Structures are given as C-alpha cells and as structure tokens.
Amino acid sequence: MKAAVLIRTGAPEQAFELQNLPDPIINQPTQVRIDVTAFGLNFADVVARLGQYQDCPPLPAVIGYEVVGIVESVGSAVKDISVGQRVVAFTRFGGYASQVVTDMAAVVPINDMDTGIAAALCTQYTTAYFAAEYITQLHAGEHVLVQSAAGGVGTALVQLAKRRGCIVYGTAGSDAKCEHLKTLGVDIPINYSQQHFADAIKKIAPDGKIDVIFDAVGGDAVRKGIGVLAAGGRMVCYGAASMSDRSRNPFKTVGKALAFGIYHPAQFMMSSRSLLGVNMLRIADQRPQVLRHCLQEVIRLAKEGVLRPVVDGIYPIADLAEAHNRLENRKTIGKVVIKW
Ligand SMILES: NC(=O)c1ccc[n+]([C@@H]2O[C@H](COP(=O)([O-])OP(=O)(O)OC[C@H]3O[C@@H](n4cnc5c(N)ncnc54)[C@H](OP(=O)(O)O)[C@@H]3O)[C@@H](O)[C@H]2O)c1
DSSP: OEEEEEOSSSOHHHHEEEEEOOOOOOOSTTEEEEEEEEEEEOHHHHHHHTTOOTTSOSSSBOOOSEEEEEEEEEOTTOOSOOTTOEEEEEOSSOOSBSEEEEEGGGEEEOTTOOHHHHHHIIIIIHHHHIIIIISOOOOTTOEEEETTTTSHHHHHHHHHHHHTTOEEEEEESSHHHHHHHHHHTOSEEEETTTSOHHHHHHHHSGGGOEEEEEEOSOTHHHHHHHHTEEEEEEEEEOOOGGGOSSOOOHHHHHHHHHHTOOOOHHHHHHHTOEEEEOOHHHHHHHOHHHHHHHHHHHHHHHHTTSOOOOEEEEEEGGGHHHHHHHHHTTOOOSEEEEEO
C-alpha cells in the first residue's frame, strides 16, 4: 500500500513522505480491510505534525482518523459488512494510507454518499454529536456559543444547536468566515479579531450570560467563557487550538496552560455550572459502541437533510502539504479531504 508517512515534525513539506509499505493484515476476526479512496484531515493531525499531540504514535507514523473506501476483505466474525460495500470508517491513526484495517464497530456503509460529506461526518460530526447530544442536552431557546464555528466540528455544532431551537453565537477569525456563519444559521456571528466574545455576550445575551459554550480554543477562552456562563450553564471543552504553534518555548506553553484557569469543584457546585471534557480517542478505546452510535446518527441525520456538512475542498495526495498548511493557517471552512 501507499502511505503518507509522518517522518518528522515541523512544516508539512518536509514532515510527510510518500512511501510504499506492506499491506495491513487482518489479525482479528472482527476486522475489516478497506481500499481507501479518500481520507479526512483533522486539526489534531496538525497538532501531531507539530509534535504536540501526546496520543500520536512515535515517528515515523501514519496518522489519520478516518477514511472513505471499499471493503476489500473481512474477518471471520464480521457481521453486516460485506466485501465490495462502500463505507466510511474510523481509524485509530493509520488513515493516511491507500489501505487500512479497522474493527467492524468503526465501519458504517454509506452507499452513494458524497465522499467529502462522508469524511466530514466521521470524526468532526461524531465529535460534535457526542458533545451536543450525548453528554449535553440542549434546550430550545438556550443561548449557545460555538467557538471556531466555521471549522469542521464547529459547523456541526452550529447545525446541532439550531436543530434544538437554540440561539447560536459563533466565533470566527475573519469577516469572510462570519458571512459564512450567517449562511450556516448562526444568529450572532462574532469576529473575534474585532470584538472579544465575552464582551459580545455581556452586551447581547440575557443578563449578559450564556447557557452553553463549546470550546476547542482553550487557554483564556475557557477562563473567560466560564466567567460569562449562566447558572445551569455548561462549558464543553474539546480542544486547545490556541496551544498549538511552532514555538518550542516551554515558558510560553506553561503560560498558555495556566491561562485556562485553576478551579475547585465547589465553585461549579455553588454556582450550578458544569465543566465537561471530550476526548473521542478515549471514547473509541473504552466505549466503541457509543462512537459507532454517534456516527450512525449523524449519517442518518445527514441523509434526512437535517445535517449538511460543508466541504472546504478535496485535494489530490500530491497537495497534502498545501492542505495541511491551509488547515494550520485557519484558511479552511469546513472539511478538508485528500483523495488517492
Ligand atoms: N476532543 C476531541 O475528541 C476532538 C475531536 C475532534 C476535534 N477536536 C478539536 O476540535 C478543534 C476543531 O477541529 P477541526 O478538525 O474541526 O478543525 P477546524 O475547526 O476545521 O480548524 C481549526 C479552526 O480553529 C480555529 N482556531 C482557533 N485558534 C486557532 C489557533 N491558535 N490555530 C489554528 N486555528 C485556530 C481556526 O478558525 P478561526 O479562523 O475561525 O479562528 C481554524 O480554522 C481542534 O482544536 C481539534 O483538536 C477535538
């Protein structure tokens, strides 16, 4: 098989190398081998490339969380998935390859669904579904802030919150992205380069407080977000994009970590607010059926037209470095996909 192997950290032009590797082998009866037609990029891939992702396997490594392709062979105990079926599948790393082996629990048939949409539904929409439907209940009329709302997970969170009848505030880093947010249904787009989101909430939201925040920026966005959370409010943390940069200065890193704030559980109890964390790798490891359920649900909702993923672009494998640079430099809107 071919694979884009992460051989070193740093700029994507030097970090990835296209290599021929032995085909992966089915060694468990519940595994499925897939001929990959396309794989999705996620922001975590950028963090891994920068050498800042603690779950990333030691280099050289094949990273990547999701593929779209055709089932090539199945293990003896595989049920409901057959050779020749078109599927989307989670990979626990290993996705940047022309062939993958993964467990049947991570594979869902997609028939003729668009490749970019199927890839978007995998990690990004499943994460959003887990955060907004599984661990949090959104109620009609609640005021909900989605940080980085034009991104892959952000787009999904906006659509899930609108589906529940929430008033959605969405942040993005440019006017162009804020214009896009309006088309997604965001009620109050906030260009954070012009206005701090906490100031916008203090000015616009009832009593200057918000009910739910979905945050993958991290650092002081969490601390300031908790500062504008209403009683009954939920802060859902699922990432720390602000901590990922090419600087290797340990003092800067510690400073950014401290910017999150330091909390005691009693604070949350006394103010009746909640802090929730999401790490889908832990869910994949410990509750694979929950992951599968979330993926099946977002595929169902997409087929019904309730969820409408936005695809930034589908790039040939030769443009992997360009696609990575766009994602790192905040140029993307929605899902980025690479095809073989
Ligand atoms: N916990 C989990 O299991 C899990 C699963 C999936 C994703 N995630 C996290 O969710 C976040 C979104 O992932 P995604 O794949 O959907 O990516 P994405 O949102 O499509 O792209 C990242 C976006 O984050 C924003 N951003 C804010 N601060 C940034 C910074 N310092 N550097 C770069 N971008 C910054 C940028 O949008 P603006 O220009 O609008 O600021 C950028 O476009 C990431 O932090 C990712 O690690 C976590």
